[in-house]
Amino acid sequence: MSKKVATREAYGKALAQLAKTNENVVVLDADLSKSTKTADFKEVCPERFFNMGIAEANMMGVAAGLSTCGKIPFVSTFAMFAAGRAFEQIRNSLCYPRLNVKVCATHAGLTVGEDGASHQAIEDLALMRSIPNMTVICPADDVETEAAIKAIAEFDGPCYVRLGRLPVSTINDAKTYEFKLGKGVTLKEGNDVTIIATGIMVQTALEASDILANEGINARVINIHTLKPLDTELLVNAAKETNAIVTVEEHSIIGGLGSAVAEALGEEYPVPVLKVGVNDVFGESGKPEELLKAYGLTAEAIVEKVKKSIMLKR
Numbered sequence: 001m002s003k004k005v006a007t008r009e010a011y012g013k014a015l016a017q018l019a020k021t022n023e024n025v026v027v028l029d030a031d032l033s034k035s036t037k038t039a040d041f042k043e044v045c046p047e048r049f050f051n052m053g054i055a056e057a058n059m060m061g062v063a064a065g066l067s068t069c070g071k072i073p074f075v076s077t078f079a080m081f082a083a084g085r086a087f088e089q090i091r092n093s094l095c096y097p098r099l100n101v102k103v104c105a106t107h108a109g110l111t112v113g114e115d116g117a118s119h120q121a122i123e124d125l126a127l128m129r130s131i132p133n134m135t136v137i138c139p140a141d142d143v144e145t146e147a148a149i150k151a152i153a154e155f156d157g158p159c160y161v162r163l164g165r166l167p168v169s170t171i172n173d174a175k176t177y178e179f180k181l182g183k184g185v186t187l188k189e190g191n192d193v194t195i196i197a198t199g200i201m202v203q204t205a206l207e208a209s210d211i212l213a214n215e216g217i218n219a220r221v222i223n224i225h226t227l228k229p230l231d232t233e234l235l236v237n238a239a240k241e242t243n244a245i246v247t248v249e250e251h252s253i254i255g256g257l258g259s260a261v262a263e264a265l266g267e268e269y270p271v272p273v274l275k276v277g278v279n280d281v282f283g284e285s286g287k288p289e290e291l292l293k294a295y296g297l298t299a300e301a302i303v304e305k306v307k308k309s310i311m312l313k314r
Helices: 007-021 038-042 056-066 079-085 087-095 110-115 122-130 142-154 201-214 232-242 257-268 286-293 300-310
Strands: 023-027 049-051 072-076 102-105 135-137 159-162 185-188 193-197 218-224 226-228 246-254 273-278
Touching: 007 023, 007 072, 038 201, 038 286, 056 072, 056 087, 079 087, 079 102, 079 122, 079 159, 087 286, 102 142, 102 232, 110 218, 110 286, 122 135, 122 226, 122 257, 135 142, 142 159, 142 201, 159 257, 185 201, 193 201, 193 226, 193 257, 193 300, 201 218, 201 300, 218 232, 226 257, 232 246, 232 257, 246 257, 257 273, 273 300, 286 300
Parallel strands: 023 049, 023 072, 072 102, 102 159, 135 159, 193 218, 193 246, 246 273
Antiparallel strands: 135 226, 185 218
8 A cells, every 4th residue: 555646646547548448538627637637638639628717617517518419528627616616507507407427526625735725625525415416426546536437437427526636545456446336345344333434534544443453443444435326235234233433534524424324324223423524614724644633534533433432332
């Protein structure tokens, strides 16, 4: 797990591969192609790349039109501008008619870093989860990102993919990993508690499980890369077998993974669900690693929540 690659880098690589294998794929960007890495697609296939300028709402509308002509638009900008600024167009122009557009938003979460609160989208998963017909994906590493992008190119319907700026450790084996839309992945077995993580926090969850193992606590670790549709069956089984859940995400504790898990288990098999995430506050400017520590998105914070969840077991 020594290699570190940003999920946005893997996105660009996957797009460049799709350019060669799927002639219907087109890419739209809002004047940020070097940052979102859609420039990788442009290098391979410039005639199917469209820079729409700093006009995100219009970009979504154009993508909607292209999809009705049989194209598969991949639309990219920063998460704040995609999920936030263009929310209405995503809702009304993409999801309401259930058009085949893939919104792949980069620079999500606190780890945008020095750009600060105005650019740190910590509400995007909540916004996208709330829209009917939207599939919501948050990959953990470069391997999962590439697999997810290729999978959604074959899936008919609107998708939101959350990607990051910060290079993160590779946790999946590129030779054996298989991405299944809507299916979580059990990375580590354990019967004392279940840690459910998404995105870049999956690595941190694994680190926490190692710390816990040294203290005699066997924590199961599940990677939920698809927040919608949620793998409720996997979560219910984990709840029945461990009776305590801790969720981990680089997102607000309101409306993201923690909320999705609590909603599902509240109806199916209620157990304590404790959340590690951003506690209903805005971010601030700083180095990514410092921000993760300042906002409690660390292995140590997960360990603390795990111990509390075990105390709350019924």
